[in-house]
Amino acid sequence: MRLIALPAFQDNYIWALQTPDERTIFVDPGQAGPVLEAAAQGMQPAGVLLTHHHDDHIGGVAELRQRWPRLRVMAPHDERIALDCERVSEGDKVELSGFGFTVMEVPGHTRSHIAYYGHDHLFCGDMLFSLGCGRMFEGTPAQMLASLRRMAALPPQTLVCCGHEYTLANAVFARHVDPTNAALQRRQQEASDMRSSSRPTVPAVLAGELQCNPYLRTTDTAIVAAIAARLGRAPTDEVEVFAELRRWKDGFTA
Template sequence: MSLQPLPAFADNYIWTLSADGGDAVIVDPSEAAPVFTAADAGLRPAMILLTHHHADHIGGCAALLQRWPGLPVFAPMDERIDLPCTRVGEGARVEHGRWRFEVLEIPGHTRSHVAFHGHGLVFCGDTLFSLGCGRMFEGTAEQMLGSLDRLAALPAETLVCCGHEYTLANAAFAAAADADNPALRERSAEAANQRERGLPTLPATIAGERAANPFLRVDSAAIQGAIAARLGRAPRDRVETFAELRRWKDGFSA
């Protein structure tokens, strides 16, 4: 199978996973035009997966369904996704044609956010980014940390297919929080080189994120030390460590 991110808007990715012959899964189509362009080049949409309700992840769906009526859509259980779709939740299996995905509920960014795991990759929307994580618009720090823990527990070689090209901006914050991490320095240099060449920095791997992403390293001495310095005391637990790290990132400017 062939994995390709289609750039959309300023920094979104619409992920496609194509089988031999061109049939493809479309993930989080923020707008229809990039999918139409890919279809003109031979892509044949066979199924749509939606990770959460935000417009910059579902906004192109209606136009895609108008062009391809009856295209199966799988979405979380959220009434704000006002589309004909099959609702899926924790432990559900999405099986269509040659594709098989397990659904993971990963709340925090939104209350109903899900990920789709299969074929050696995970479509994780706006929960886990390379070197970062999503903002907590509807969930708690405990929920978000639990969701990140679930994703970090996936097999090390799993490809992380997230919704935005945020890696370089995330790298700047990560360097402030985890300055002495050699894996972070290597990943940051790699990402800078990729962007200089006009390439996406994604997909990443779970192994790489475990080593370099500060939001997956809240149990490390380095991150706990950085948060203790900000709080003026040791954090009470890993949830407080994560919450303060996310708060720091929310107000950070390079």
């Protein structure tokens, strides 16, 4: 099994998961070009997995269907994905070319966002990033936190395959919130080294995210203390910790 992050747009990744016979599943192809180029190199599409309706994640599908009319496409139940898709929801099993994934409904970034988990890979779109999480365009803090908790409960060896290269920017904010975290400092240096040689910083191993990602550590003493200092009082509960952490990041400048 081979996993490749195909760059798209300014900072998107289209994930390509390939079998030994070169049959490939593509995740969130916002552009057709990178997939067509990969196919020209031998990665023959076996199917497409879509996590949510934003155009930078689905915009290339129509062109791919022109090239491969019978291409199977899995997508959440959302009328804004105006494509001929196989609609999937919580607990559904997706079987494609020998791969098997379980669908997780993870609202927060959007109301219909889903993730796909299988073979120790989590394709999570814009919900969970290395050292960060997505913006709440449609969900509530309670929904977003619950979705992140579900993903955080997966096996620690899970590879977090997110939709954007945001790690270094996320690291700056995470260090601002949690400046004494040695594991976070190491991850920031690792990510910096990767980007300096034009390598993707993802997938990230979930075990590392549990040590470094502030949005997965909303009960940690250091994170709670940082939020309390910002609020000028103790937060009422974990949801408020998360909500204020996300609000802080939304207005953060380095």
